[in-house]
Amino acid sequence: MLFSTEPKTSLSELFDREMEIERFRMGINERLVLVLGLRRVGKSSLILSVLNSMGIDYVFIDVRKLFDEVSKKIPGERLYEELRIALSRMSLSERVRGVLSSINLSLGTVGVRLSMAEIRGTITSILEALNSLGRRIVLVFDEAQYLRYSTIGLRSILAYTYDHLSNITLVLTGSEVGLLHDFLGMDDPSSELYGRYYLSIELKPFTRDQSIEFLKRGFKELNVSVDDSIIVKAVDELDGIVGWLVYFGKLYLDRGVDAIYEVKEMGAKMVMREVEELFNRSQYYKYIMEAIATLGRARWVDVNRYVTAKVGRRPTNATLSRNLNNLIKMGFVIKNGDYYMIQDPMIRYAVIKVAT
Ligand SMILES: Nc1ncnc2c1ncn2[C@@H]1O[C@H](COP(=O)(O)OP(=O)(O)OP(=O)(O)O)[C@@H](O)[C@H]1O
Ligand SMILES: [Mg+2]
Numbered sequence: 001m002l003f004s005t006e007p008k009t010s011l012s013e014l015f016d017r018e019m020e021i022e023r024f025r026m027g028i029n030e031r032l033v034l035v036l037g038l039r040r041v042g043k044s045s046l047i048l049s050v051l052n053s054m055g056i057d058y059v060f061i062d063v064r065k066l067f068d069e070v071s072k073k074i075p076g077e078r079l080y081e082e083l084r085i086a087l088s089r090m091s092l093s094e095r096v097r098g099v100l101s102s103i104n105l106s107l108g109t110v111g112v113r114l115s116m117a118e119i120r121g122t123i124t125s126i127l128e129a130l131n132s133l134g135r136r137i138v139l140v141f142d143e144a145q146y147l148r149y150s151t152i153g154l155r156s157i158l159a160y161t162y163d164h165l166s167n168i169t170l171v172l173t174g175s176e177v178g179l180l181h182d183f184l185g186m187d188d189p190s191s192e193l194y195g196r197y198y199l200s201i202e203l204k205p206f207t208r209d210q211s212i213e214f215l216k217r218g219f220k221e222l223n224v225s226v227d228d229s230i231i232v233k234a235v236d237e238l239d240g241i242v243g244w245l246v247y248f249g250k251l252y253l254d255r256g257v258d259a260i261y262e263v264k265e266m267g268a269k270m271v272m273r274e275v276e277e278l279f280n281r282s283q284y285y286k287y288i289m290e291a292i293a294t295l296g297r298a299r300w301v302d303v304n305r306y307v308t309a310k311v312g313r314r315p316t317n318a319t320l321s322r323n324l325n326n327l328i329k330m331g332f333v334i335k336n337g338d339y340y341m342i343q344d345p346m347i348r349y350a351v352i353k354v355a356t
Helices: 018-027 043-054 076-088 094-106 116-131 144-149 154-164 177-184 208-221 228-238 242-281 283-295 300-311 317-329 345-355
Strands: 032-036 057-062 137-142 168-174 199-202 333-336 339-342
Touching: 018 032, 018 043, 018 199, 032 043, 032 177, 043 057, 043 137, 043 168, 057 076, 076 116, 094 116, 116 137, 116 154, 116 168, 137 144, 144 154, 144 168, 144 177, 154 168, 154 177, 168 177, 177 317, 208 228, 208 242, 228 242, 242 283, 242 345, 283 300, 283 317, 283 333, 283 339, 283 345, 300 317, 317 333, 339 345
Parallel strands: 032 168, 032 199, 057 137, 137 168
Antiparallel strands: 333 339
């Protein structure tokens, strides 16, 4: 069903994305694939649907979930535990189960703190055991830019996998595209992954026409007739991020046209924490985002004027451009010609809410 809120898991449920499906299929034979795009744009759906359609085994790790709010790190133990749980769900031969349990045993008594080196060694052994299965295994790290917080230097394990474990394909997703690139360091000679080839697939929000078509098809599937003008209004307000369109489709059945307003309210609430966290990091982020959100799209001079008025003095060009670039790296802002814009309408609404 198009309006189901879980990630889609089969190709028959996916709307559009033919090109991305084809590219991802090809990518399975590469060493490393990046699947990039805003939150709720459909990264997990693409990956799961294609892997299921090909009958390929995969391990799916949601890295964001492993982030520890107190230490602001991803503890090596959590990563290991998550890998272990993911493996327990896979169908593996007796031989590999045997190897894995002997690795587990080598970890020693529960409660004994493991050194980072031990955890690294164990994770590496698990990956080696998977590689020895002799068939393709896909290792997916969802929101992989968070791996930069890992306490065990995961990048070098990824590089080892890339170089030596040829049955494992690494798939990394990221909504904070610039940060993911920074973490991987493909262009940074000091990175273990320097110069490696990777296939990159970028999922863009649906165009206006695609979004309209998506809603029409979803309602048709449910045998609900909805006036074109309502569909157009919903797309105008909610834009092309499919996750928000799905919420609208579902809510419409209950609330009718008010669903547009409710999705905006709910969406703004859902992203509020992200926005607040961002604002806590720098007042410049706050004022820049406010300037762009209130104007809809803003040029450098507009942002500069707004920030100057709020801070009470003019920021240096270097400060403003550093902060703007960081916002672009984190995926909050895009630059289109001379204009800066906030990509996700829910983030825009949340910023306006905080500002007023
Ligand atoms: N091509 C598609 N056709 C139909 N529905 C889709 C498509 N892509 C995504 N969806 C729906 O949109 C919502 C968000 O999709 P998904 O969870 O795959 O996105 P994501 O980019 O992985 O998001 P997150 O940032 O939350 O991990 C889900 O309800 C999913 O079912
Ligand atoms: Mg996802």
